[in-house]
Amino acid sequence: MAERLSAEARRQALTGIPGWVEVGGREAIGKTFVFKDFNEAFGFMTRAALVAEKMDHHPEWRNVYKTVEVVLATHDAGGVTALDIELAKTMNAIAKLTPG
Ligand SMILES: C[C@H](O)[C@H](O)[C@H]1CNC2=NC(N)=NC(=O)C2=N1
Numbered sequence: 001m002a003e004r005l006s007a008e009a010r011r012q013a014l015t016g017i018p019g020w021v022e023v024g025g026r027e028a029i030g031k032t033f034v035f036k037d038f039n040e041a042f043g044f045m046t047r048a049a050l051v052a053e054k055m056d057h058h059p060e061w062r063n064v065y066k067t068v069e070v071v072l073a074t075h076d077a078g079g080v081t082a083l084d085i086e087l088a089k090t091m092n093a094i095a096k097l098t099p100g
Pocket of ligand 1: 059072074
């Protein structure tokens with residue numbers, strides 16, 4: 001199983017992933033993505049879901065119209081691991097591919 005990152009390692013990792021922040025009240029990271037419209041938002045979710053399933057690492061997320069709120073944590077490890085960092089980076093890359 002992936003190792004839970006220390007608070008310091010978590011902060012350090014977050015500096016390299018634009019828009020991702022610590023979630024209050026629990027060990028997790030989060031980002032709110034805002035797209036042009038629902039089509040772009042759902043396209044992002046579809047692409048991200050395929051990657052997440054391949055990684056066997058799944059986001060907690062909520063979609064309202066063109067906004068997608070994502071929270072990532074490794075439940076098995078009780079915190080944030082390299083898997084969350086990897087998925088966060090991948091989601092940023094996927095969002096950039098989405099026009100608008
Ligand atoms: C059995 C399976 O590998 C686990 O339940 C995986 C699936 N996806 C997961 N996703 C996330 N985000 N955290 C986990 O701890 C996790 N565990």
